[in-house]
């Protein structure tokens with residue numbers, strides 16, 4: 355077990371300690387859910403006020419030509435280094451779900467001889483739901499969902515695209531980016547990654563891996579705010595070869611020519627659909643500024659030392675950990691199994707330790723090195739041990755289910 359003194363010593367030597375001040379977190383709360391909704395960066399509220407009062411209120415429609423219309427590309431270029439892409443290979447707008455749909459249908463239409471989307475059973479629900487929807491839109495297409503250890507065998511001459519979530523939302527297990535990209539491509543398929551649980555959490559290099567397509571969420575580790583627009587990556591070699599099935603006016607070569615026929619824009623612009631969500635983008639842009647100064651090696655090292663503290667606490671509490679112990683095989687959260695995981699999570703929240711529950715039996719705790727200290731995580735671990743040891747979770751108040759768990 356880590357001691358409080360040891361945790362404090364780790365904090366004194368922490369090169370990322372200064373980032374905590376860039377976030378506005380409530381007093382008395384230990385926030386271990388930044389993998390689901392990132393904390394609020396202090397720069398966001400003034401940026402939102404500026405977007406509303408000056409850009410919208412004073413500049414009115416003139417703002418479209420004063421930075422709004424280029425926001426999807428500008429924010430894409432800021433996210434690009436976080437996934438190892440070139441600035442012109444990433445665009446921001448729409449939700450992760452919408453980007454998944456566009457990318458999957460485009461991948462299915464690339465080669466009429468390949469009709470199958472392959473994905474993993476237990477993948478994040480929206481990935482599988484959207485894949486179901488995508489195959490419904492392409493004649494003859496089908497979805498093959500198999501267990502992780504059957505994925506390699508499921509790839510064949512009919513596979514159009516392999517859709518994998520890089521870091522699993524529940525267990526935090528991580529796929530090897532280069533290895534699985536190479537497997538999909540060796541079968542002649544495209545590789546589509548979902549980085550929702552890995553961007554801002556682990557190093558990603560799509561260029562080195564040779565990935566084809568990727569999507570990802572910005573309201574988790576990137577702290578863009580609730581419902582902040584997601585990103586889409588299309589490797590340069592596919593940008594003009596693939597077609598966006600949701601052919602909206604913002605993806606048109608000349609949206610303000612107001613023509614009847616659709617003519618796709620060159621590059622990533624064709625992957626846009628409608629008017630970009632400017633207020634969500636203003637929040638995201640302010641949040642992304644933090645990443646300019648983040649050293650990913652320091653981030654992953656701290657994620658590992660935070661993990662070790664909670665893993666030891668979980669062990670002391672007798673909770674089975676479902677997250678890999680090898681840091682290179684996981685993301686930046688830790689999950690424990692408990693038959694009454696919902697109640698345990700609620701008991702923790704009542705004590706000011708915010709994590710979440712994932713059905714049917716997982717307690718999930720996010721480790722965000724930018725705003726959690728080793729002492730914070732040590733204190734959270736102590737609460738976890740106490741809730742289990744005293745069975746405080748048995749209080750019937752903790753059994754009432756909320757809509758969002």
Ligand SMILES: *Cc1c(COP(=O)(O)O)cnc(C)c1O
Pocket residue numbers: 449450451452478480481519523548550551571584
């Ligand atoms: C969070 C998450 C999403 C979210 O999709 P939205 O369309 O933004 O709701 C998608 N995929 C994965 C793997 C996620 O973790």
